[in-house]
Amino acid sequence: xxxxxxxxxxxxxxxxxDIDRVLELMTEDVDWPNAWxxxxxxxxxxxxxxxxxxxxxxxxxxxxxxxxxxxDGRVEVTVHQIARALDGSVLSDGTxxxxxxxxxxxxxxxxxxxxxxxxxxxxxxxxxxxxxxxVIVDLRGQHRWLERSRSFRGTHEISSDPVTLGTTYxxxxxxxxxxxxxxxxxxxxxxxxxxxxxxxPPIGTIDIVMRYSLEPQAGSTRVRRVVTLQVPxxxxxxxxxxxxxxxxxxxxTLRALKAYCDSL
Numbered sequence: 001x002x003x004x005x006x007x008x009x010x011x012x013x014x015x016x017x018d019i020d021r022v023l024e025l026m027t028e029d030v031d032w033p034n035a036w037x038x039x040x041x042x043x044x045x046x047x048x049x050x051x052x053x054x055x056x057x058x059x060x061x062x063x064x065x066x067x068x069x070x071x072d073g074r075v076e077v078t079v080h081q082i083a084r085a086l087d088g089s090v091l092s093d094g095t096x097x098x099x100x101x102x103x104x105x106x107x108x109x110x111x112x113x114x115x116x117x118x119x120x121x122x123x124x125x126x127x128x129x130x131x132x133x134x135v136i137v138d139l140r141g142q143h144r145w146l147e148r149s150r151s152f153r154g155t156h157e158i159s160s161d162p163v164t165l166g167t168t169y170x171x172x173x174x175x176x177x178x179x180x181x182x183x184x185x186x187x188x189x190x191x192x193x194x195x196x197x198x199x200x201p202p203i204g205t206i207d208i209v210m211r212y213s214l215e216p217q218a219g220s221t222r223v224r225r226v227v228t229l230q231v232p233x234x235x236x237x238x239x240x241x242x243x244x245x246x247x248x249x250x251x252x253t254l255r256a257l258k259a260y261c262d263s264l
Contacts, residue, residue, distance in 0.1 A: 003075055004067045007100065010107070011064050011079075017055060019048055031109040038234075058091070059084040065095075075100045078115070114236055117229045119247050121254045122222065127261040129214040129221045133188040135261055136212055137163040145260035150174060151249045176200040178208065189214050204232035206242075225254050 001009075006025055013021035023044045026032075032047050033040055036058070041050045054060070066078040077098045083091045097116075101109040125132055135145060139155045148154055151173055159168040165185045171178040176199040184192030192211040199205065207230035215222040227250050231239060 003069075003102070003105075006105065007067070007075065007077060008064060011062050015061055015063075019051060023047065025106055027103050027106045027108045030107060033110060033112045035112045057086070059086060059088075064098075070099075073102070075102075114231050114239075117231070117239070117243060119227045119229070119243070119250055120224060121226075121247075121250045122224045123254050123258045124217070124220050124222050125258045125261045126220045127264050129188040129216040131264050132214055132221055132223060132257070132261050133191065135257065135264075136191055137182075137185070139163055139167075139169060146253060146256050149249065149252060151245055152253075155180075171195065173197070176206075183209075184211070188216075199235075204234055206231055206235070223254065223257065225250055 010022055010025050013019075013025075026044065026047070029043055030047060031040060031042055032050070034050055036050075036054050041047055061082045061084070063080045064077050065080050068076040068078075070076055077100065079096050079098050080094075081096050082093045085091055095115055097113045099111045099113065100107050135141075139158050140161055142155055146152070153172050155169050155171050157168075157170045163182055163185070165182055167182045169180045171180060176197045178195040178197045180193050180195035182191070183194045184190055190211070190213055192209065195208045195210065197206045197208055209228040211226045211228075213224040213226070215224075227246055229242070229246060231242065235242070
């Protein structure tokens with residue numbers, strides 16, 4: 001039986017309330033999210049008690065719609081989730097991500113998150129890709145073209161100059177601190193920054209990946225700046241505001257980059 005088939009069996013057992021069958025597919029010390037009340041539960045007995053409480057109040061149904069094997073061995077499942085009241089009325093209907101870690105052929109841990117949000121901006125800059133690339137990776141010289149804003153207050157504690165693969169940095173902001181790492185560096189076409197933001201107050205972490213793609217053209221370069229957000233479920237209520245702020249900063253940054261590089 002493949003990993004995907006085992007997980008399909010797990011979801012089917014959950015939907016029929018066959019707790020014993022689900023627990024057979026988990027390690028004895030399974031680490032499971034309490035997505036209903038908050039926190040986590042450890043071990044078969046705790047998972048059984050959690051679901052028993054939940055099913056006394058709600059009637060949840062989960063259907064896997066896609067599977068993705070991650071490089072670290074985990075499996076990410078896109079799930080259509082419906083939560084109904086006991087009278088049958090629908091309380092919520094949406095998509096979540098379940099990410100599974102395995103020990104042998106059994107589930108050792110599961111995490112719940114919202115689907116990633118991808119925000120893209122593009123611009124044609126009348127400058128060579130090489131020069132634009134050098135401007136982007138010059139984190140210490142960032143002040144020459146990018147002014148501070150409500151969301152961006154400068155890049156600090158840069159670990160190396162010039163920037164290389166693995167360079168780290170910190171960007172404090174009003175919501176928390178982005179602790180960044182350069183994870184992809186392919187001159188002059190691609191730069192990727194992974195900068196998870198630890199929120200203040202400490203209520204979770206927003207995973208942020210920012211990727212520049214540079215496509216040389218005749219006399220110009222098409223620049224695409226893509227920001228991907230993975231937001232904790234606890235902050236789902238804030239998604240409209242967060243999306244607006246990130247998109248505005250994305251557009252502002254690309255406009256500033258164009259204005260500067262067009263003059264080089």
